[in-house]
Amino acid sequence: MEVLNTFLIAPFLDMADSPIFLLEVVIGGLMAGVMYSLVALGFVLIYKASGVFNYAQGAMVLFAALTLVGLMENHVPIIVAIILTMAVMVGVAMLIERYMLRPLVNQAQIILFMACIGLNFVFEGAGQIAWGSNVKKLDIGIPENSFEIGGVLLNAFDLTAAITAAILVAFLAVFFQKTAIGRALRAVADDHQAALSVGIPLKTIWVIVWSVSGFVALVAGIMWGGKAGVQFSLVLIALKALPVLILGGFESVPGAIIGGLLIGVFEKVSEVYWGPAFGGAIEGWFAYMAALVFLMFRPQGLFGEKIIERV
Amino acid sequence: MKLRSLLLATAGIAVGVTGMIESKAAFAAKEVFFPVMVYRTGAYAPSGVPIANGFRDYYDLLNKRDGGIEGNKVVWEECETKYNTKIGVECYEKLKGKHGGAVIVSPYSTGLTYQLIPKAPVDNVPILSMGYGRTAAADGRVFPWVFNFPSTYWSQASAFVQYVGNQIGGLDKLSGQHIAHLHHNSAYGKEANPTLKALSKKFGFKLTVLAVDHPGQEQKAAWLQIRRKRPDWVFMSGWGVMNQVAIKEGNSIGYPMDKFVGNWWSGSDADVIPAGDGAIGYKSTAMHAAGTKFPLFKDIIKHVYGGDAAKAKANNVGEVLYNRAILNAVFATEAVRKAAKAKGGTPTGADVRKALETFSIDKARLKALGLAGFANPVSVSCKNHEGTSPGVFIQQWTGTAWKVQGGFVPAMSDVVRPLVEKAAAAYAKENKIKPASC
Numbered sequence: 075m076e077v078l079n080t081f082l083i084a085p086f087l088d089m090a091d092s093p094i095f096l097l098e099v100v101i102g103g104l105m106a107g108v109m110y111s112l113v114a115l116g117f118v119l120i121y122k123a124s125g126v127f128n129y130a131q132g133a134m135v136l137f138a139a140l141t142l143v144g145l146m147e148n149h150v151p152i153i154v155a156i157i158l159t160m161a162v163m164v165g166v167a168m169l170i171e172r173y174m175l176r177p178l179v180n181q182a183q184i185i186l187f188m189a190c191i192g193l194n195f196v197f198e199g200a201g202q203i204a205w206g207s208n209v210k211k212l213d214i215g216i217p218e219n220s221f222e223i224g225g226v227l228l229n230a231f232d233l234t235a236a237i238t239a240a241i242l243v244a245f246l247a248v249f250f251q252k253t254a255i256g257r258a259l260r261a262v263a264d265d266h267q268a269a270l271s272v273g274i275p276l277k278t279i280w281v282i283v284w285s286v287s288g289f290v291a292l293v294a295g296i297m298w299g300g301k302a303g304v305q306f307s308l309v310l311i312a313l314k315a316l317p318v319l320i321l322g323g324f325e326s327v328p329g330a331i332i333g334g335l336l337i338g339v340f341e342k343v344s345e346v347y348w349g350p351a352f353g354g355a356i357e358g359w360f361a362y363m364a365a366l367v368f369l370m371f372r373p374q375g376l377f378g379e380k381i382i383e384r385v
Numbered sequence: 386m387k388l389r390s391l392l393l394a395t396a397g398i399a400v401g402v403t404g405m406i407e408s409k410a411a412f413a414a415k416e417v418f419f420p421v422m423v424y425r426t427g428a429y430a431p432s433g434v435p436i437a438n439g440f441r442d443y444y445d446l447l448n449k450r451d452g453g454i455e456g457n458k459v460v461w462e463e464c465e466t467k468y469n470t471k472i473g474v475e476c477y478e479k480l481k482g483k484h485g486g487a488v489i490v491s492p493y494s495t496g497l498t499y500q501l502i503p504k505a506p507v508d509n510v511p512i513l514s515m516g517y518g519r520t521a522a523a524d525g526r527v528f529p530w531v532f533n534f535p536s537t538y539w540s541q542a543s544a545f546v547q548y549v550g551n552q553i554g555g556l557d558k559l560s561g562q563h564i565a566h567l568h569h570n571s572a573y574g575k576e577a578n579p580t581l582k583a584l585s586k587k588f589g590f591k592l593t594v595l596a597v598d599h600p601g602q603e604q605k606a607a608w609l610q611i612r613r614k615r616p617d618w619v620f621m622s623g624w625g626v627m628n629q630v631a632i633k634e635g636n637s638i639g640y641p642m643d644k645f646v647g648n649w650w651s652g653s654d655a656d657v658i659p660a661g662d663g664a665i666g667y668k669s670t671a672m673h674a675a676g677t678k679f680p681l682f683k684d685i686i687k688h689v690y691g692g693d694a695a696k697a698k699a700n701n702v703g704e705v706l707y708n709r710a711i712l713n714a715v716f717a718t719e720a721v722r723k724a725a726k727a728k729g730g731t732p733t734g735a736d737v738r739k740a741l742e743t744f745s746i747d748k749a750r751l752k753a754l755g756l757a758g759f760a761n762p763v764s765v766s767c768k769n770h771e772g773t774s775p776g777v778f779i780q781q782w783t784g785t786a787w788k789v790q791g792g793f794v795p796a797m798s799d800v801v802r803p804l805v806e807k808a809a810a811a812y813a814k815e816n817k818i819k820p821a822s823c
Contacts, residue, residue, distance in 0.1 A: 227638060354595055355570035
């Protein structure tokens with residue numbers, strides 16, 4: 075009876091007792107979810123264009139943020155530093171295309187996945203060799219103050235992240251759906267050889283998509299780095315993106331956002347109301363559990379494409 | 386094929402002979418070897434780098450300034466663990482037999498310390514886990530090869546409660562207070578919980594325990610609960626990025642920084658930098674002072690960095706975790722010095738363990754080492770490997786530096802020691818260890 079009360083009655087009574095706090099928890103979850111979505115978007119872009127799960131996305135976030143903050147520490151004005159970092163990420167995309175992807179055209183996806191694991195270590199090492207391992211403060215002028223609206227606490231930094239993510243998603247949605255390059259990206263993802271046969275420049279497409287993914291990594295790096303300082307642990311935020319991708323679908327930009335928001339809310343609500351019953355710190359594995367349960371009913375995710383292969 | 390086999394055999398013999406010559410040369414040269422477990426890379430590198438630099442610089446100083454320890458050259462070798470227990474064990478196995486054998490090891494990881502505890506008596510390498518590792522090891526009767534002075538996690542937690550009592554006008558006023566323990570969801574992070582629960586029962590304060598998952602980049606749920614429950618004090622057992630995010634989250638809900646106290650692994654320079662001015666007023670426990678005002682640090686800058694203060698600063702000299710490693714290296718080398726004096730030659734790990742059982746550093750010795758006022762004196766016994774005067778200093782971040790506030794806060798040994806002995810007895814029973822008579 076006590077177990078029943080702990081898991082099925084007390085949490086809901088608590089919610090009903092303090093709806094303002096529940097709202098605050100939900101908003102907190104949405105804000106955290108936006109941050110997860112920023113990372114998940116980078117995975118989605120690469121997956122859409124090459125059908126590969128880019129294991130190195132977290133390391134790309136670290137590399138981009140380290141480059142930006144490293145330039146700023148050397149007194150490069152912020153706008154110039156962002157432009158230079160983006161140029162570095164484009165250069166990196168070209169190197170990846172030339173030395174990693176091009177030799178692996180038409181190889182099985184698992185081969186490309188293994189190459190991405192290697193790439194992850196290259197980014198981790200290169201970033202630390204170039205800019206060191208110390209925590210670096212990243213301040214690009216985003217306000218961090220908190221304020222209350224109707225008793226609900228909001229943070230200016232979180233709101234900025236949400237607006238940034240919304241703009242980014244709008245831009246990417248138009249890019250993929252409405253432009254010739256976007257359509258070409260999707261064609262390449264479906265079949266490298268077929269795309270080549272109809273004249274789609276595979277090399278250029280790959281450089282573009284890895285560059286855009288580098289840009290998304292930079293935005294995610296700025297937001298996460300601004301929150302916790304730029305440091306190696308940025309690599310680990312990729313772990314937060316995985317349940318988002320499972321839920322939202324690996325090839326859907328809106329899915330990354332909706333998945334992120336759902337995971338964020340689910341994490342926070344479960345941690346606050348059910349966490350104490352489990353000893354706390356359940357949000358991490360609860361997110362994965364939710365994603366796994368969801369997989370049982372909809373393996374392609376909320377917005378993923380249902381693949382039917384004839385045999 | 387025969388030629389290849391012959392060449393391989395010759396090469397093998399050459400390597401073996403060279404190794405023997407090197408090994409003999411090492412003994413002939415009178416060396417004492419310190420394996421150094423470092424994490425200069427990985428998620429915890431911001432904490433690992435200053436610690437590694439501290440060990441390196443102090444050993445280097447002893448050779449350059451004093452010619453080693455009692456005529457023995459100090460030899461050390463780093464092994465990169467990435468703060469990964471498995472890699473740490475590999476590092477230990479790789480280094481333990483080098484240069485005639487390690488004389489002492491400081492694992493700098495609670496997980497790694499747990500793994501090395503059963504190996505220490507087998508390998509004859511004493512462990513000095515200074516303020517981390519298995520708290521029960523403070524009972525030297527059960528853990529003769531493990532030393533965790535000058536204070537354990539449990540003593541630290543009790544000293545924090547003592548500090549709160551001091552701040553509010555006495556321990557009798559703790560009743561009605563509310564303390565939250567925000568901890569890393571790991572064996573390390575949970576260490577303080579039993580002590581805090583025992584003290585909560587004894588003094589009548591309310592205790593809320595909030596766990597944060599590794600690595601701690603996302604802890605909004607914990608801080609929303611703190612905002613809702615409004616504890617009078619928050620005590621944090623964090624590590625790495627968790628500390629930086631916690632300070633920022635604390636700021637975002639407007640929690641008063643002077644009521645937010647981290648443990649000694651949550652009070653480094655790297656922990657407060659990302660929060661900027663928001664970290665001003667944040668406190669943490671400490672087992673030593675920060676900064677370079679002590680004569681020993683002048684010696685390090687002079688002998689190790691050739692007087693280049695800027696280069697020393699770039700190598701973290703004076704930062705909290707650098708100074709932690711200096712204190713650790715001082716304890717380790719002083720134990721080796723004591724063992725060398727007793728033996729009249731180059732000591733082994735077993736000699737150093739014996740020396741540690743009667744180890745003490747008083748105020749006069751601290752002054753002679755150039756560390757007057759840097760840390761509290763320590764006195765260890767066969768029975769008590771934590772030392773006879775555990776406790777903490779409280780340091781506060783001013784925005785530019787850590788400053789020790791007030792005097793030494795003693796641990797509540799009357800509460801903690803029985804818990805330690807109980808835990809040690811349970812360990813002894815579980816592992817069929819016959820406690821030594823001290």
